[in-house]
Amino acid sequence: MLKEEGTVRQVRGEGPRRWFADSYFDLVVWYDDSGNITGFQLCYDKSKNERALTWQSDGGFRHDRIDDGEVPFRIKRTPIIVQDGVFAKSKIAERFKKESSEIDQDVANFVYKKINEYHAR
Numbered sequence: 001m002l003k004e005e006g007t008v009r010q011v012r013g014e015g016p017r018r019w020f021a022d023s024y025f026d027l028v029v030w031y032d033d034s035g036n037i038t039g040f041q042l043c044y045d046k047s048k049n050e051r052a053l054t055w056q057s058d059g060g061f062r063h064d065r066i067d068d069g070e071v072p073f074r075i076k077r078t079p080i081i082v083q084d085g086v087f088a089k090s091k092i093a094e095r096f097k098k099e100s101s102e103i104d105q106d107v108a109n110f111v112y113k114k115i116n117e118y119h120a121r
Contacts, residue, residue, distance in 0.1 A: 002027065002103050020103050023047070025096065029107055030056075037110055044092055051084055053092070055114050063087045063118070089118055 005019040015038060020027040026043040039056035043066065050066040065084035093115045100108035 001101070002099050004103060018104075018107070020100075020107070022099055025099055027100075027107075027111065029111070037107070040111055040114070042092075042096070042111060042115070044095075051087075053087060053115065053118065055118075061118050087118060089115060 002020045002022045002025055005021055008017055008019045010016060015031045015033055017031065018029045020029075024044060024046060026041075026046065028041045029037055030039040032038050038058075039054070041052055041054045043050055043052045045051060052062075052064050052066060054062045054064070063084055063086075093112060096115060097108075097112055100112070
């Protein structure tokens with residue numbers, strides 16, 4: 001079940017952000033100074049093949065994979081985001097709906113709606 005993290009790094013000059021997490025999802029939500037959601041990043045499948053769905057009010061959607069920097073027999077590199085076009089929308093939407101039942105329902109409903117609006121370019 002997603003739970004809100006208490007300590008979230010806020011960036012000067014940007015609106016406030018909130019962070020929700022469990023073993024499968026990380027959700028970071030960005031707000032403007034009026035309290036409106038301006039974007040979010042939903043990372044999922046964190047322990048196996050982590051990917052991220054990002055939505056921003058001024059830029060739309062992105063779907064990416066997290067390259068964790070692991071290379072066998074080498075020093076671990078810094079994780080980076082790389083393009084990944086395949087998004088299992090229905091599967092992720094339903095799992096998010098179940099896992100988000102205990103967080104702020106305005107946030108949960110907003111993100112669930114946006115997940116269902118996603119379409120590949």
